Amino acid sequence: MDATPAGAVATAWSALHALCTGVVTAVGLPAPSHPSEVGARLTSLGASPYMVMVIERLHRLSADALREPATVTGTRHGTMSTPVLPLPGMPNG
Helix, strand or coil, rough: CCHHHHHHHHHHHHHHHHHHHHHHHHCCCCCCHHHHHHHHHHHCCCCCCCHHHHHHHHHHHHHHHCCCCCCCCCCCHCCCCCCCCCCCCCCCC
């Protein structure tokens, strides 16, 4: 496991993707052939839009972290380059 922030994000995405794929295939649906299909498969199983949004955000953050590790370190331009947006149902969200 990579101890860098970018590595931690990639590891988290990999674990979550494996879990979601396991859920999808356990009910007889085909495994997503691309990470972008995970949300659609989970939605068809009744996942909430909020859950799908969080999963898709982690996927995007992981892809960004692989392209440019500073995306998650906060060192690029002195601040986080990925905007932190309030989540629905959270304070200020």
